[in-house]
Amino acid sequence: MKIIVCIKQVPDTVDVKIDPKTGNLIREGLPVIINPDDKAGIEAALAIKEQTGATIQVVSMGPPQADVALREALAMGCDEAVLISAREFGGSDTYATSGIIAAAIRKLGMPEILITGRQAIDGDTAQVGPQIGEKLHIPQVSYVEEIQEVTADHLIVKRQFEDGYHIIKIKTPCLLTAIGELAKPRYMTVSGIVEAYNKEIKVLGFEELKDDLELDMIGTKGSPTNVYQSFPKQLKAPGTVLKDMSDDELVAAIMAKLEEKHVI
Amino acid sequence: MEGFKLTKTQELQRELFHTFAENEIRPIARDMDEAEEYSMELVKKMQKCHFFGIPYSKEYGGAGADVLTYTLAMEELSKVDASTGITLSVHTSLCCSCINEFGTEEQKQTYLRPLIDGSKIGCFALTEPNAGTDASGVQKEAKKEGDHYILNGTSIFTTNSGFADTFIVFALTDKSKGPKGMSAFIVDRTMPGVSVGTNIPRMGIRAASNCEVAYEDVVVPADRLLGQEGKGYKIAMQALAGGRIGIGAQSVGIAQGAINEAMKYVKERKQFGKPISKFQNTQFKLAEMQTKVDAARLMVWRAAQAKDAHENYAPLAAMCKLFASDVVNEVTRGCVQLFGGYGYSREYPVERMMRDAKITEIYEGTSEAMKMVISGSMKI
Incomplete structure (x- = not known):
């Protein structure tokens, strides 16, 4: 069994600052990390590896510096690492990016299980994973919070939903998008880091993927969307807590408020 | 390290030690100090990350990193808890190093391997109540009898001794030669005659284990001698x-x-x-x-x-x-x-x-x- 985990290197946005003039993220001095949902995906893959002896390829698209994220994944226990990187890929939006990653996965050979994070903390689109699945024509389950059963031809997974969850049986090959609840990532090990830097990272550039990609499908040219403006979130006013009232009074107070706001 | 810069490998190692210390040690450091007791759960977590064999060869189950990486671990862990620093230090650079540098191939396979994979913890028993800076004043004695030695004496301030499995014990095999009559032995905690006292109350590094250890007619097989007789002081x-x-x-x-x-x-x-x-x-x-x-x-x-x-x-x-x-x-x-x-x-x-x-x-x-x-x- 082969598993591919797609990861993205992102700025650690715990203490993020926005340039008030340009509205852009100030990336300077921000430490970079593996996107948290993706890291949960790595852990889930490692758990399957321990259970089934599967091999794990970890794949990232980004500049050469994304190498560190791949080394970290290797140091956690992934077997091979692939960096998708080329000047031609720069400026790609989610649509172009998913096309490039799908081409890379076809090149690497379709795995039984393909895992991506639900969304990256720098862009928050949650689009790339599902788009990869669509472009590879494989079934997918997003928001996976538990993998309950793994066999060669199907998986049973639990999908988080707004007001509950779904238990889904899905045929392999398939794509799962992982949420943080899926697994608590393990630490790297000291020996894992030594080995990670002794391994070679395979690089797939435009040359390697060009049979499967047109120049007008990638980069800025192949991107139907553009970021128009980014801005820090405005804090919402705090909610009101109603207390020391009977149930009837509470209902009346809520109804009055909803009417006042023209909700009903 | 090249120039004054760490290599990429060393940088990533430092990140591991830093993250581990922040997440696993910082939340319990104060409680361990107050309780004057080291967390065995923490030892297990450190073992999982391969912290106990950092600068040792993969041949014996070590991580295969360098001494510089080991100093990064010591710095990052000690930033939040010095007791963790000394626990790792005594195990790695005092106990393991003696076997790594002076042990036979067989001793390395038998005794070093479980130490550097972290399944066993080591300590170093040199200091005695009357032999501190003047280590040549050691009085522990190991008398050879056939294929074994009979070990007697006391060591004090023996770090890790409260929970360690393997002790490197320094004792005189020839009293007449002074320090040149000192030899080093690999002793197991479980050997009859080894008794570990309670943790000595201290001003600092209070979470570390630091006891007095008595050795009373301990039968130590001769194949547990490190190097040769008389090499103990040098070791x-x-x-x-x-x-x-x-x-x-x-x-x-x-x-x-x-x-x-x-x-x-x-x-x-x-x-x-x-x-x-x-x-x-x-x-x-x-x-x-x-x-x-x-x-x-x-x-x-x-x-x-x-x-x-x-x-x-x-x-x-x-x-x-x-x-x-x-x-x-x-x-x-x-x-x-x-x-x-x-x-x-x-x-x-x-x-x-x-x-x-x-x-x-x-x-x-x-x-x-x-x-x-x-x-x-x-x-x-």
Whole structure:
């Protein structure tokens, strides 16, 4: 069994600052990390590896510096690492990016299980994973919070939903998008880091993927969307807590408020 | 390390040690100090990440990293808890190194392997109630009888002894020869006649285990002798020389940890209408302290690099320990002073760091012993 985990290197946005003039993220001095949902995906893959002896390829698209994220994944226990990187890929939006990653996965050979994070903390689109699945024509389950059963031809997974969850049986090959609840990532090990830097990272550039990609499908040219403006979130006013009232009074107070706001 | 920069591998190792220390050790460091007890759960977590065999060969199950990486572990772990630093140090650079450097192939496979994979913890039993800096005054005795030795005596301040499995014990095999009659043995805690006392109450590194150990007619098979008879003193001195690099790194860690705490505090604490970070006294004090810590760190890295390169590192190790242990005492005292009354309270960790700092001038050779080593190497 082969598993591919797609990861993205992102700025650690715990203490993020926005340039008030340009509205852009100030990336300077921000430490970079593996996107948290993706890291949960790595852990889930490692758990399957321990259970089934599967091999794990970890794949990232980004500049050469994304190498560190791949080394970290290797140091956690992934077997091979692939960096998708080329000047031609720069400026790609989610649509172009998913096309490039799908081409890379076809090149690497379709795995039984393909895992991506639900969304990256720098862009928050949650689009790339599902788009990869669509472009590879494989079934997918997003928001996976538990993998309950793994066999060669199907998986049973639990999908988080707004007001509950779904238990889904899905045929392999398939794509799962992982949420943080899926697994608590393990630490790297000291020996894992030594080995990670002794391994070679395979690089797939435009040359390697060009049979499967047109120049007008990638980069800025192949991107139907553009970021128009980014801005820090405005804090919402705090909610009101109603207390020391009977149930009837509470209902009346809520109804009055909803009417006042023209909700009903 | 190249020039004054860490390699990418070392950078990633440092990130691992840092993250582990922040997530796993920081939340329990104060409680361990109060309870005067080390967490065995933490030992297991460290084992999982392969912390107990950092600079040892993969051939024996080690991580295959270098001595410099080991100093990064010592610094990062000691930043939040000096007791964790010494627990790792005694295991790695005192116990494991004796077997790694003087053990036979069979001894390495049998005794070193479980130590460096972390399934067993090691300690080093040299110091006795009447043999401290004058290690040649050791009185423990090992009498040969056929295919074994009969070991008798006492060791004191034996770090890790409360939970260690493997003890490197130094004892006289020939009393008439003084230090040249000293030999080193690999002793198991489970051997009949080995009894470990209670944790000795201490000023600092209170979470570490530090007991008196008695050896009463312990039958030690002859194949547990390290090197040859009479080589014990040399083995002990060599292990201690290497260990000093780790204590230098521990000192740098405690000092940097205290500065980091002070940096947070001075930005929050307001007096005379502004944060105390805005006062030049605070800024200059922190600038002086950070400069000294940086200098100490470079000395530690230089000694580690010399050991990695199999150069004569002993004087460099003594210098880095002498300097760094002095710096950490000055820095932790200075940080408590910046905190004022709150620094003296147990609410903040700097008082613990100040208590922990003192031992770095004492163990694995006092500062005075370091000066003996350094001046000796200068051939004055």
